[in-house]
Amino acid sequence: MIQSDKGADPPDWDRKLSTATQPRNGLSQILRHVLQELSLFYSRDVNGVCLLYDLLHSPWLQALLKVYDCLQEFKEKKLVPATPHAQKLSCEVIELLRDIPNSPEIQELRQILQAPHYKALLSAHDTVAQKDFEPLLPPLPDNIPESEEAMRIVCLVKNQQPLGATIKRHEMTGDILVARVIHGGLVERSGLLYAGDKLVEVNGVSVEGLDPEQVIHILAMSRSTIMFKVVPVPNPPVNSQKMVYVRAMTDYWPQEDPSIPCMDAGLPFQKGDILQIVDQNDALWWQARKISDLAACAGLIPSNHLLKRKQREFWWSQPYQPHTCLKSNTYKEEYVGSDQKFFIAGFRRSMRLCRRKSHLSQLHATVCCTGSCYSAVGAPYEEVVRYQRRPTDKHRLIVLVGPSGVGVTELRRQLIEFNPNHFQSAVPHTTRSPKSYEMNGREYHYVSKETFENLMYSHRMLEYGEYKGHLYGTSVDAVHAVLDEGKVCVMDLEPQDIQVARTHELKPYVIFIKPSSLSCMKESRKNAKIITDYFVDMKFKDEDLQEMEDLAKKMETQFGQFFDHVIVNDNLQDSCAELLSAVQKAQEEPQWVPATWISTDAESL
Ligand SMILES: Nc1ncnc2c1ncn2[C@@H]1O[C@H](COP(=O)(O)OP(=O)(O)OP(=O)(O)O)[C@@H](O)[C@H]1O
Numbered sequence: 001m002i003q004s005d006k007g008a009d010p011p012d013w014d015r016k017l018s019t020a021t022q023p024r025n026g027l028s029q030i031l032r033h034v035l036q037e038l039s040l041f042y043s044r045d046v047n048g049v050c051l052l053y054d055l056l057h058s059p060w061l062q063a064l065l066k067v068y069d070c071l072q073e074f075k076e077k078k079l080v081p082a083t084p085h086a087q088k089l090s091c092e093v094i095e096l097l098r099d100i101p102n103s104p105e106i107q108e109l110r111q112i113l114q115a116p117h118y119k120a121l122l123s124a125h126d127t128v129a130q131k132d133f134e135p136l137l138p139p140l141p142d143n144i145p146e147s148e149e150a151m152r153i154v155c156l157v158k159n160q161q162p163l164g165a166t167i168k169r170h171e172m173t174g175d176i177l178v179a180r181v182i183h184g185g186l187v188e189r190s191g192l193l194y195a196g197d198k199l200v201e202v203n204g205v206s207v208e209g210l211d212p213e214q215v216i217h218i219l220a221m222s223r224s225t226i227m228f229k230v231v232p233v234p235n236p237p238v239n240s241q242k243m244v245y246v247r248a249m250t251d252y253w254p255q256e257d258p259s260i261p262c263m264d265a266g267l268p269f270q271k272g273d274i275l276q277i278v279d280q281n282d283a284l285w286w287q288a289r290k291i292s293d294l295a296a297c298a299g300l301i302p303s304n305h306l307l308k309r310k311q312r313e314f315w316w317s318q319p320y321q322p323h324t325c326l327k328s329n330t331y332k333e334e335y336v337g338s339d340q341k342f343f344i345a346g347f348r349r350s351m352r353l354c355r356r357k358s359h360l361s362q363l364h365a366t367v368c369c370t371g372s373c374y375s376a377v378g379a380p381y382e383e384v385v386r387y388q389r390r391p392t393d394k395h396r397l398i399v400l401v402g403p404s405g406v407g408v409t410e411l412r413r414q415l416i417e418f419n420p421n422h423f424q425s426a427v428p429h430t431t432r433s434p435k436s437y438e439m440n441g442r443e444y445h446y447v448s449k450e451t452f453e454n455l456m457y458s459h460r461m462l463e464y465g466e467y468k469g470h471l472y473g474t475s476v477d478a479v480h481a482v483l484d485e486g487k488v489c490v491m492d493l494e495p496q497d498i499q500v501a502r503t504h505e506l507k508p509y510v511i512f513i514k515p516s517s518l519s520c521m522k523e524s525r526k527n528a529k530i531i532t533d534y535f536v537d538m539k540f541k542d543e544d545l546q547e548m549e550d551l552a553k554k555m556e557t558q559f560g561q562f563f564d565h566v567i568v569n570d571n572l573q574d575s576c577a578e579l580l581s582a583v584q585k586a587q588e589e590p591q592w593v594p595a596t597w598i599s600t601d602a603e604s605l
Contacts, residue, residue, distance in 0.1 A: 026065070026073075028062070028065045035057065081128075084126055085126060087119070087123055087125075150231060151231055151232075152192075153228070153229055154192040154230060156190055156226050158225065159186065162185060165178055165181050165185065165193060166179040166180050176199040176207045177198055177199070179262075180195050180261075180285075181193060182297055182299070183287050184297040185297045194232070196236065197236075198231040199229075199230055200231060202215060202218045202227070204227065237281060244280075245274060246275050246288075247382045247561065248269045248270065248273045248380070248381060249271055249561045250271050251270045257310075260302075267289065267290070271561035272560050274291045276289050280303065283305065285303060286301050288301045307380035308380055384595060385593065386592060387590060387593040387598055388589070388591075389507075394483045394486075395483055396587060397483070397508040398488060400513055401498065403547075403552045406514070406569055411567075411572075412425070412491075414572075415583065424485075424487045424489060426482055428472055428474045429445045429447050429473050430447070430473075431446075431447060444472075445475075452471045455473070455475055462475065462491075462493065488587065490583075503597070504594075507597055509564050509582075509586035511563070511583075513575075514569065515549055515568075516569065516570035518546065524572075564591065567582065
C-alpha cells in the first residue's frame with residue numbers, strides 16, 4: 001500500500017528533475033508540471049492529494065517515463081549506420097592492438113574482437129548497412145517487340161514460405177494461367193500476380209507448350225529470385241468478402257481427396273476445428289486457415305456445397321448397415337448415493353442392462369439416428385462467432401456427455417455439492433405416480449402420459465426414455481426454471497440429444513468426459529462400483545472398461561464437433577477442479593458459438 005506522510009513538506013522533486021537530462025515536451029516534463037501544481041495542494045493537505053503525489057513521485061514511474069521519452073525521441077531519428085564496414089574496422093583495430101604493450105584490458109578486447117559470434121554480428125551489421133540483400137534484377141531486354149507491351153515482368157524473392165499460388169492449363173488455348181492466389185502467401189503479399197494472369201516466361205524460359213508440372217519444376221529449381229513474364233488479366237479479382245469463421249463439423253484430409261486442384265495447397269482439418277474462411281470466390285474451393293495458426297498461409301478447403309456433395313456420395317457408397325445408436329435413455333427411480341448429504345433433483349442412475357430392456361429405446365433409436373448420422377448428412381461447416389456472456393445474461397446450460405460409467409454423474413454431483421446455491425440440476429418429468437415421501441416439482445414433475453407425449457412431440461423435451469413402463473425425461477422448461485433463478489443448470493445428456501439442446505435460448509456448453517487409458521482406469525476404478533438395475537453395486541470388470549473406451553471413441557468420432565471441452569477423468573479430484581474451471585470459463589470468457597445463437601438473421605453458408 002502507498003502511504004503518504006501527511007503534513008510533511010513535499011519532496012524535492014523539481015530539483016531532482018532539473019538535474020536530469022529531460023527531453024523537450026516529454027511526458028516527464030508534463031509530470032513535472034503536474035507535481036508542481038500538486039505541491040500547492042499537498043501543503044494544504046487536501047484530501048487524497050498526498051496519495052496521488054506519492055504515486056506520481058515514485059521512482060519507478062519516473063524511470064518508466066524517461067524510457068518512454070527516450071524511445072519517442074529515438075523513433076523520430078532516422079537510422080543511419082555509423083559505418084558500413086564495421087568488419088574491416090574491427091580487423092584494423094586488432095592489427096593496431098598488436099603494437100600496443102599487452103595488458104589484461106588489451107587481451108580482453110582482442111578476445112572479444114576475435115570471437116566468432118562477434119565477427120558474425122559485424123558481418124550481419126555490414127550486410128544490412130550496405131543493403132546488399134536486395135535482389136539483383138537482370139536487365140530488361142532492349143528489343144521488346146511492340147506486341148509484348150501489355151506484358152508485366154514480376155520478380156519475386158523466394159524465402160522459406162511457399163509461393164502461395166497455383167497454376168493450370170487453359171483447356172482451349174493451352175495457356176498456363178495463374179489458377180488461384182493463396183491468401184497470406186508470398187504472391188498475394190507482393191500484389192503483383194493475380195488469378196487469371198497468363199504466364200509467358202519463368203526465369204527466361206518460355207512456358208509455351210509446357211505442362212503445369214514442368215513449369216512447377218522450373219519454379220522448384222529457381223534459387224533466390226523468380227522472374228515471371230506475364231500477360232496480366234484485364235480485371236484482376238478483388239476479394240471484398242468479409243471474413244467468416246466456421247466450426248468444421250467433419251474431418252477433411254486433402255491427401256485422401258483426389259479431386260482437390262492442388263493437394264499441397266490443401267488445408268487438413270478435424271471436426272471441431274475453428275476455421276477462418278478468407279476467400280469464397282470459387283464456388284467449389286474456398287481458402288481458409290485455422291484460428292490456432294492465423295499467421296500461416298491459407299489453404300484450400302472444399303466449399304460448403306462441395307463438401308456436402310462429397311459426404312452424400314460417401315454415404316451412398318457405403319454398404320447398408322442397420323443403425324445402432326450409441327445409447328438410449330433410461331432412468332433409475334431416484335438417486336440414492338450413500339454419502340448424499342442433501343436432496344438434489346435430477347439425478348438418474350443408468351445401466352446397460354436396463355437400457356437394453358427399455359422398450360422406448362427402440363423408438364428412440366430411430367429418432368436419434370438423425371443425430372448419429374449427422375456427420376454424414378448435416379452441414380459440413382457451421383458459422384460461428386465469439387460470444388461473451390454479459391453479467392445480466394442468463395447462464396449457459398452446462399451439458400456433460402460421456403460413456404456409461406465414466407463418472408458423469410459423479411462429477412455433476414460433486415460440482416453441485418461444491419456450491420448448491422450456484423449449480424443445480426433440472427427437475428425431470430415422469431409419468432409414474434409419486435411415492436408417499438415425494439413432492440411434485442421436487443423429485444419429479446409428475447405428469448400424465450398424454451402430457452408427457454405432448455411435450456415430446458412439441459420438442460419441449462431435451463431427453464426422454466422409458467423405464468419399467470414409465471416415461472422419464474427433462475424438459476426445456478425445467479432447465480429454464482433453473483436458469484431463471486440466476487443459477488447454472490448442469491445436466492448430462494446422451495450425445496445424440498446434444499443437437500436438441502443446441503438453441504440460442506440455452507446456449508449449451510458441452511463437456512465430454514472421457515475415460516483415461518485402460519491401465520489407468522484399472523487402477524483408479526479399483527474401488528468404484530457400477531450401479532445396477534437391482535441396486536446391487538458391482539465392481540468394474542475389464543470388459544466394462546474396454547466397452548467404456550470403445551464407446552468413448554465412437555462418441556468422439558460421431559459427435560466430437562459439438563464438444564467445447566474434453567476432460568479425461570483419471571484422478572477424480574483433478575477432474576472436478578478442471579470441470580469447475582471449464583464451467584467458469586464457459587460463463588465468463590468469450591467462446592465460439594453458432595452465429596445463429598447470436599443474430600437470427602445470420603446468413604447460412
Ligand atoms: N475419477 C474417478 N476415479 C475413481 N472412481 C471414479 C471416478 N469417476 C467416477 N468414479 C466412480 O465410478 C463409478 C461410476 O461413476 P458414475 O456413476 O458417475 O458413472 P456415469 O458416467 O454417471 O455412468 P452411468 O450413467 O452409467 O451411471 C462411481 O462409483 C463413481 O464414484
